[in-house]
Amino acid sequence: MAGISFLAGHRTWVLTGDSCTYALRLDSADVPVHVHWGPMLSAAEVVEVTEKTLPWWDGFNDPNEGLGELAEGGTRYWPPALQVRFADGARGLEWRYRDRAITGTHLRIAFTDRHYPLSVTLHYRLRGDVLERWAELSADIDVEVLRADSATWALPVSEDYRLSHVTGRWAAETQLRRTPVPHGETVFASRRGITSHHANPWVMVDDGTATERHGEVYGVALAWSGSWRLTTARSPTGRLTVSGGFGQDGVAHRVGPGRPLTTPVSAGLYTTGGFGAASRAWHAYVRRYVLPHPGELRPVLYNSWEATGFDVSEDGQLVLAERAAALGAELFVLDDGWFGARTGDHAGLGDWVVNRDRFPRGLKPLVTAVHELGLRFGLWVEPEMVNPDSDLYRAHPEWVLHHAHRRRSELRHQLVLNFARPDVAAWAHGWLDRLVGEHGIDFLKWDMNRPFGEAGWPGEADQDRLWVEHTRVVYALMDRLRAGHPGLRIESCAGGGGRVDLGMLARTDQVWTSDNTDALDRLRIQHGHGQLYPAGTMAAWVTDTPNFVTGRSVPLRFRFHVAMSGVLGLGGDILRWPEADLALARELVALYRDIRPVVQHGALYxxxxxxxxxxxxxxxxxxxxxxxxxxxxxxxxxxxxxxxxxxxxxxxxxxxxxxxxxxxxxxxxxxxxxxxxxxxxxxxxxxxxxxxxxxxxxxxxxxxxxxxxxxxxx
Known part of the structure; x- marks a missing residue:
């Protein structure tokens, strides 16, 4: 039976999931160390494992190295998961066990340092066969935390290891790679302030023999949407660990009175049945424990961007909405160009007021008309960005990320607002709350079209905290908007798939998988996405041909069939489609709406x-x-x-x-x-x-x- 037990005589905790066991213990120095992660074991069998700890071979090779639940300090030369530095220059943590608490499937183990007033609480929470782990740090003095990973995961010693992960770039996200795990340290990371197109915060490990249907697979995923890193370490002794958390080299956290630090969730999963079973288990976890509204069916949307670009108007959008409704769409999304002086990507970001030259009556009449067509209404926004050519920037140039006496690098003619500033956060919530509430907006496409640059905060004593606080404020803002507007649904976008992760999925309903809508390329992008994330999160559009990214021409039916394996959307200039294409589109949208429950909620093979x-x-x-x-x-x-x-x-x-x-x-x-x-x-x-x-x-x-x-x- 699933649950958590404490073996007092052995100072060992046993966490039993639906079909796996995780165990840890306190050693003689009160250090929390790993015991077992994998197939089901009874309490007696876990005790047998604890008795198999091996002695040191010599002064250089410890066969038990890397088993710390948060590896750090002393003669532990494993990649550190926790690095602290005190004001007097002392480093490292000497654990002293304080107490424990078990609440249902949630275990808390509290420690203090043996000398300094620093407290560390390790959290473990069972979610079916997924184990969530994170840590809390607090101190009565100022402590510099150089690294604070959420967890170190130790895998059983194996003859060999193989690593599965995804790499990519803009328009080529989530390309699946499977490679032998090299000896030494391998780091997967983003230093961009967002999850990134270039890597995604998860890895899976097997012994090199697993297939889609057979074999043991271990997986670790981080629920974080800012800068992150995952480190695999493999030693000559055969030990392999995966450690990960938020942050990056050169950026420190400061913990002190009234300034605790809580790391994001690191989720671990062990499965048999190969990579297919691992993916289905992750999908079940995301649907049951992560997504805000997992039981809903995602609507078929139409987005006007490819049809109009920045050239938008009330009449033009309404004609598109009428055509989209006739095709069977259920949600109409007005993309960029509706606000400020936004006639291109060089100006207007930050000025979130309706452009009255384009919408003389405001947005309300269009929203009402779209609703009367039986469609929900959605809107594109990019709250974290500002163009230097904007009223907002002219009024508040200090609101962007920047360093004193350094240039401000523009990407796509825009800069990043510092959401860690309370005044910026209050401004963002104010206009978003008014926009959604006054217009009856049902859906936001929340975009973020550039990574951080010159990430400074002049005048702030702890400038590094913006790397974490920016992401947490985005989370809080989304949570607050959803609480204030229960009917609101949100799609995460960051120049395509630049911010897709468990942390973002906890407050959005779907993600824009990639700006590349070429159906042939999408087969590989969606294959990588589906390794961890379910189809019900994966927005997939049918757009025009030749494709604007690849220049490839693909049949309409093929484009539809590829998009129908996720959350179907239409993104082409449907006013120019010939009648034969419109007829086929109506048939395929109807087919998708019939199979949608199976695609969005079913098990993937x-x-x-x-x-x-x-x-x-x-x-x-x-x-x-x-x-x-x-x-x-x-x-x-x-x-x-x-x-x-x-x-x-x-x-x-x-x-x-x-x-x-x-x-x-x-x-x-x-x-x-x-x-x-x-x-x-x-x-x-x-x-x-x-x-x-x-x-x-x-x-x-x-x-x-x-x-x-x-x-x-x-």
Whole structure:
């Protein structure tokens, strides 16, 4: 049974999840050390593990090094997770156990330093098979904290280790990499003040033999949306740890009277069943414990950016909204250009008042008209940014991140506002609260189009604190807006997928995965995103062709099918679409709205990952329904099509494809596969619906045309 127990005679805590065990103990010096993380063990078996601690080999090699729950100090030469420096120059922490508290599935273990008035509380919270860990530091004197990771995770000694993670850049986010773990230290990080396009704060580790369906996988993910780092350390003794938290080299935290420090959550997950099981477990965790409204279905949205750019007006937006409603969209989003002197990206950011030249009557009439069409209304905002060419900057040049006597570097003609300043935070909440409340805004696309630069705060004694406080104020502002406007939903965007993480997902409903909407590239971007984050968080648009990022032309059906494996959105200039494309769009939006519960809330099975340019396939299963997506990227040598083996079905049941009327044995679909019937050629795709056959056939969904064909590009 899941829960937490304390073995007093061994000073050991045992945390039992749904199918795994985590254990730690206090050693003779009161240092909290790791005991076990992995398969289920009883209390007696955990005690047996604690008795297997090995002695030092010599004066240079400690086989138990790296087992500290927050490695630091003394003769512990492992990468430090906690570094403190006192006013007299002393460094390191000497642990003294104080007390413990267990509340349900939440464990707190409190320590003080043996000499200095510094307190550290370690937190552990079970969430199914995910263990959340974080730390709190407080002091009665001023203490400089050079590093404060949330946790050190020690993995069992293995013959080998392999690391899974994602890398990328703007328009090429979340590219999955799997590589052997090198000896020494490997650091994944962002120094940009945001999560970044270039890495994402999670890693998975296996012994090199795990597949999509088989093998043990360990995962660690950090719930933080500012600068961060994860460090893997592998020694010649065979030990491997993963340690991570907020912050970066050269930036210190200051703890003192009235200034505690709480680290973000570091979440750890152990699973068997390979990478597929690991992803499904992470998705279940995100839906159950992270997302604010996990039970909701994300609406089909239309965003006007690609149709109009900055050239927006009330009449023009209303025409687009009418066309979007006719296609089956449920949410209309007005993008950039509606405020201030915003006729391009060089001016206006910070002046969040409606541009009366473009909207003479304000936004309210447009919002009302959109609502009358049966659509929700959304708006693009970028609260953390300012153009130097703006009334706000001219009035408050001191509000931006900057250093005295140093130039202020502009990216995209903009600077970053210092949200750690109370006056900036109050200003931001004031205009956002009025905007949402006075206009009845249902949805905000919250963008952030540049990383930090010259991150200083002249006149502030502790300037480094802005690196943490900026992110925390963004969190608090979103939380406050949602509390004041319960119907408001938010999408996180940062030049695409630059701020996607568990911390941001705790106060937003979905994320803009990438500015790259090219369907072929999206197969790989969405593959990486789905390793940790569920499809219900993944905004995916159908835009025009040739694509504005890649210049590639892809058939409309293929573009739709790729976007339909996430949260479907429309982003093209639909006023210029020919009638045949509009008719196809209406059919595919209707199909998506039928399969949406399965896609957004179902379990994901990656059947054929995008490892080459052949067929890619994935499947979602929810209850007695399954949806299969298959995409042929490029055809070579007229190779015959192979049946697609499915997963996650009940072998004892039969499944109906309501579009073809064909029934299939679950056992056959699992063992032999589903014939896809993809036509020859490039950019062919299909969506197959399957439902368990029930005695009440009237309960089945009415057939919709099966969408499988090869379109002409364009």
């Amino acid at each position: 990656r059947l054929r990952p995008p490892v080459d340019d052949g067929v890619v396939a994935l499947q979602y299963v929810l209850g007695d329904r399954a949806v299969v997506f298959a995409y042929r990227q490029a055809a070579h040598f007229n190779a015959p099509e192979r049946p697609l083996r499915l997963d996650g079905l009940d072998p004892a049941q039969r499944y109906l494809d309501p579009d073809s009327g064909i029934t299939h044995s679950g056992a056959v679909l699992l063992a032999r596969g589903l014939p896809l019937g993809l036509p020859t050629g490039d950019f062919a795709s299909t969506v197959v619906r399957l439902e368990q056959i029930r005695s009440d056939l009237s309960a089945l969904h009415s057939p919709i045309q099966r969408y499988s064909c090869l379109d002409t590009p364009g």
